Amino acid sequence: MTKNILALGVIATLFLNSCKETPKQENTETTTTETVEKVADNMITTTTTDKNGNTLNMSFNNTKGTVTISFNGETSELVQEKSASGIWYKNNQYELRGKGNDIELKKDGNVVFEHQDDVVNTSLKDNEGRTLDMTFNNTEGTVKAYLNGGEQIDLVAEKAASGIWYKNDQYELRGKGENLELTKDGKTVFKK
Structure with a gap:
């Protein structure tokens, strides 16, 4: 009898497994589309x-x-x-x-x-020992200034009644003859 129950269990298991749906194979074929873009010339x-x-x-x-x-x-x-x-x-x-x-x-x-651009380099020292190195590009109307060898300060020429006037959002450089003043946010940082 045990053999019959065991045989019946094996048959039932086989029957149940055979009734399960076989997994569907998904279409694994992939399609690639190539797109050719014309890159605009720089x-x-x-x-x-x-x-x-x-x-x-x-x-x-x-x-x-x-x-x-x-x-x-x-x-x-x-x-x-x-x-x-x-x-x-x-x-x-x-x-x-x-x-x-x-x-x-x-x-x-x-x-x-x-x-060739008209470039003039100059260096000044004030009474307190601070140095102001400047590279004027008269062709472009710009100056690159370095206070005490620090960061580069880029300034653009403005129309001055006389002398020179260069500025950006923070700095202003004005001068006439031997006198020159660099201000930052309205406060003098260099004066010669």
Whole structure:
């Protein structure tokens, strides 16, 4: 009898397991859709003038690593070269080099265009021993000032009745002749 109950239990278990639904296989096939985006070229266009009044137009395509120059009625595309610092582009006829706002264009090895900003460096010391180092870029109308070798203070030229006047949101630099004053939030921090 025990054998019959055991056999009946095994049969019932097999029967119940066979009645369960077999798991459905999900469709594991995946579809990928490729989208091709056209990335807009990173373009920067600038114009600079030399001391003789000649104009050089430059359109830099940073995506392609090229520059299109327009000078004296000629247009040419130059390819970017590896430069230690600044920019360097060339083709079989032209070579363009520069750093900051200073630019030099050569045609067939001869300099045909050169622009250099009018930059003046000066350092002053007041009666209390504080120093004010300044780099004036007269072409751009800016000055970078460093009080006691501290952080860089960037100032922009304002129209002054006479003398100089540069300012930003916190600082103001005014001067005439030998006198110069730097204020921060209206309080004098350097006076010569």
